[in-house]
Amino acid sequence: MKRRLHTAGIAVAATALCLTAATNAQAATGKLTINSKTYxxxxxxxxxxxxxxxVTTPTGGVLWYYIQVSNQTDRTVLVYFEKNCSGNPSGGFAPGESGNPSVSKYGGSVKVGF
Structure with a gap:
């Protein structure tokens, strides 16, 4: 009985260690800045x-909508024209890249890569 509890304890500890390592492995390392907000x-x-x-005209008309993205992480980030990362990505930024992609007037979205 004592041996069975010891074995079960080791299995639980190993599982917890694996779950912790998997969670940390899935986070991008570094900073992602979108419209001056840094994550x-x-x-x-x-x-x-x-x-x-x-971007507006001198008379106030809107020419186009965009977002500012600075990817200082170790993962590629994908940009979507629409909100909620729906549809196909319209572009992306590799680690170290920045830019101002166009989005819909309702806002685009950015997804951190795997």
């Missing part, structure tokens, strides 16, 4: 829905 070590698969910025 430290964002979890992989997370979808962010920032409000769009806009």
């Amino acid at each position: 430290q070590d964002p979890p992989s698969g997370t979808c962010y829905n920032p409000n769009p910025l806009r």
Whole structure:
């Protein structure tokens, strides 16, 4: 009986260690900045829905909508034209890249890669 409890305890500890390692392995390392808001070590698969910025004419008309992305993580991030990371990605940024992709007037979205 004592041996069985010892074996069960080791199995539980090993499982907990594996789950902890898997969770940490899935987080991107570094900073992801979207429209001046910075996320430290964002979890992989997370979808962010920032409000769009806009380029306007001198009379106030909107020419297009965009978001600012600076990917200083170790993962690629994907950009979607629509919110909630729906549909196919319209682009992406490799680690160390930045840019201002166009999005819909309702806002685009950014997903941290796996």
